[in-house]
Amino acid sequence: MEDLGAVAWPPEPIRTERLVLREPESRDRAAFVELLASPQVHTYLGGPRPRDQLERELPEVPERWPGSFAVELDGSMIGHVLLRRATGHRRPAAAGKTDLGILFLPRAWGFGYAAEACTAALGWLEDTLPGEPVVLTTQSANAGSMRLAVRLGFTEVERFEAWDAEQWLGMRPPATPTS
16 A cells, blocks of 8 residues: 655645635745644644743644645635544554545634545545545544535444544445446
8 A cells, every 4th residue: 555655845835715725835924833732623633832932842844744724715724624644553453554634724613624634635535546545534423514514425433432532434435446
């Protein structure tokens, strides 16, 4: 199985009806600080990181590696979609598969942007690494992420306890070629 680190990166920006998925740039730094420091974004992710610490430690171009997409709406970053190999995952069912991570600013919630961006990123992955299964982990209490997972075609593999909360692990099987 080829690793995301071995694919040609960055790809051409991916354009959807309303969004652009592209490699993160220095102009996205403030949005990354906002994402990582937001109590609302990190309700189910162990809590926000201190803004002053992020301002000091975040590189000029944060989250820049293969599979990391800044999600742009009308010229501004509103979210981040990350596809990365699930190495060292807590659950054996996820180990070695591609893990989908999603973070959107609260002002972008409720408009379908996450589903649109994830669909585009998963389409890119299928074109780049055909047959790659994808996993997603979220707290089962995170109703929005649970709805998104189902909408994207993930089905439950298992539930488990971690970080003092029930976690949900879903898998999206690889697309099957049409004949």
